[in-house]
Amino acid sequence: MPSLKDLRGRINSVKSTRKITQAMKMVAAAKLRRAQAQAEAARPYAQRMEAILASLGAAVAASPDAPRMLVGTGGDRVHLLVVVTADRGLAGPFNTQVGRLARARIRALEAEGKQVKLLTVGRKGAAYLKREFASRFVGEVTYAGKKRVDFADAEAVAMQVAGLLEEGGFDVCSLIYNRFRNVISQIPTEQRLIPTPLPEGAVAAEGPQALYEYEPAEDQILATLLPRNLAIQIYRAILESTAGEHGARMTAMDNATRNAGEMINRLTLNYNRTRQANITRELIEIISGAEAV
Amino acid sequence: MATFLLELVSPEKLLLSRPVEMATLPAEEGEMGVLPGHSPMIVALRGGVIRVRENGAETEALFIAGGFAEVSPERVTILADEATPLASLSRATAERRLAEAEAALQEAIAEPEPKRDAAYARVQAFRTAVSVAQAA
Numbered sequence: 001m002p003s004l005k006d007l008r009g010r011i012n013s014v015k016s017t018r019k020i021t022q023a024m025k026m027v028a029a030a031k032l033r034r035a036q037a038q039a040e041a042a043r044p045y046a047q048r049m050e051a052i053l054a055s056l057g058a059a060v061a062a063s064p065d066a067p068r069m070l071v072g073t074g075g076d077r078v079h080l081l082v083v084v085t086a087d088r089g090l091a092g093p094f095n096t097q098v099g100r101l102a103r104a105r106i107r108a109l110e111a112e113g114k115q116v117k118l119l120t121v122g123r124k125g126a127a128y129l130k131r132e133f134a135s136r137f138v139g140e141v142t143y144a145g146k147k148r149v150d151f152a153d154a155e156a157v158a159m160q161v162a163g164l165l166e167e168g169g170f171d172v173c174s175l176i177y178n179r180f181r182n183v184i185s186q187i188p189t190e191q192r193l194i195p196t197p198l199p200e201g202a203v204a205a206e207g208p209q210a211l212y213e214y215e216p217a218e219d220q221i222l223a224t225l226l227p228r229n230l231a232i233q234i235y236r237a238i239l240e241s242t243a244g245e246h247g248a249r250m251t252a253m254d255n256a257t258r259n260a261g262e263m264i265n266r267l268t269l270n271y272n273r274t275r276q277a278n279i280t281r282e283l284i285e286i287i288s289g290a291e292a293v
Numbered sequence: 294m295a296t297f298l299l300e301l302v303s304p305e306k307l308l309l310s311r312p313v314e315m316a317t318l319p320a321e322e323g324e325m326g327v328l329p330g331h332s333p334m335i336v337a338l339r340g341g342v343i344r345v346r347e348n349g350a351e352t353e354a355l356f357i358a359g360g361f362a363e364v365s366p367e368r369v370t371i372l373a374d375e376a377t378p379l380a381s382l383s384r385a386t387a388e389r390r391l392a393e394a395e396a397a398l399q400e401a402i403a404e405p406e407p408k409r410d411a412a413y414a415r416v417q418a419f420r421t422a423v424s425v426a427q428a429a
Contacts, residue, residue, distance in 0.1 A: 038305075041305055041306040041307065042304055042305065042306075044300075044302045044307045045302040045303065045304050045307075045372060048300070048302055048363070048370045048372055049372055051363070052335060052361065052363050052370075052372070055335075056335065150305065151304040151305055212333050212334055212335050212363075213332060213333065213334035213335075214334065214335050214336075215320060215321070215322055215334060215335075215336045215337070216321060216322065216337060220337070221335060221336075221337050221361070224337060224361075225361060228372075228374075231304075232304055235304060
């Protein structure tokens, strides 16, 4: 049975843990608001971009010399997975969730006899996947120590992907990240980047779209638009993942705070009981001592 | 006077979304004025200044570092790489960015064409920025 001193020590240590988790929860809540605002601000651009791309892509995709970034290399042998996670842990299952999906995908692809290459964004995903798949890494990016990720950062990742594509490094590129649904639920999602998925129904429905005039020609516009689209998709994934990270951390820290509270209650009860028992024991000793005289 | 909806978005935020009478865009092949009822087109934009007219007077001027515009009879959507209102574009910032772009061009000079062109376009864009910042 633990002594009173031990119990006091434990109560104090759990109390300071609770203080930390509580503070982390507040910080995460504040950061979540900022991340959400940033993600929302980026949405209109992505939407407009999609609309333009849909009408342009439909016009060009059919032609034989369509840009590679739009239609891919035609092959399906080498897959590049871009895995987006957080740089920090203590966010519940947030990072492992993505890691697990990525691992399942790698296994499945390799079982089909395909080659897999990995590019990770965020330190946690890299650490998780390196244990098993270190040989598949082609690059890793972290934003540890950076206050906020801006568009230029996403652009740098996109450049890396585009560079690989140019030298024929892969056939298909997908993005794996945590989609932010709400504060308590982040859904690990896989999204294809290259070949660019075109919404087929939308093109047919909006027939007159094809009447656009282009200046300069379609293929030239497309050549600048596609890398941009790639960057914006990655940017969006990073923002969603950041928002998700803070949401997940907030939930995790809220749970931790609650658990710490429960533990303190239990320990305090235990402490009081032990103290009472000690007092009773001492009293009995005194009384029986007095009686014996 | 007739108006059309002008939307200006950058990857980081929605900057402008309201009906205007006329907008001048720095298209890749020359300045382009857009009035309501313009025939639908998609244009690439170089670095330059977007000018907006409302109620017969110029109300807004923004510098963009490049981008695209989708024009249709009742609305214009501009996807800008980066946009700053002229009023808040300081000469010093513009010069610093120009210097950066020039340095990047020096590095990219040996690169294959698309990269070099992109770097060159950035230098051009910030040259414009410096000149308009001066004028403002």
